[in-house]
Amino acid sequence: MKETADLEEMWRAARPSDGCIICGRAGQEGMRVCGQLICDACEREIVQTEVEDDAYRRYVEQMKLIWLSALAL
Numbered sequence: 001m002k003e004t005a006d007l008e009e010m011w012r013a014a015r016p017s018d019g020c021i022i023c024g025r026a027g028q029e030g031m032r033v034c035g036q037l038i039c040d041a042c043e044r045e046i047v048q049t050e051v052e053d054d055a056y057r058r059y060v061e062q063m064k065l066i067w068l069s070a071l072a073l
């Protein structure tokens, strides 16, 4: 069991940008922002979800900044 966990950790460390930065799932199709992957499901969620709590709101603001800086490149 431990070996599996170590392997997963190594895999993650070796390919840091391969998982969605939001849900953490790897191997998802999606958009890359500054080398960070946002999978389609999370992108849709961000766009559709009502801003309800402060943490989410802050997160969305962060994402906007990342998007903007990516567009400005």
Ligand SMILES: [Zn+2]
Pocket: 020, 021, 022, 023, 024, 025, 028, 038, 039, 040, 041, 042, 043
């Ligand atoms: Zn995701």
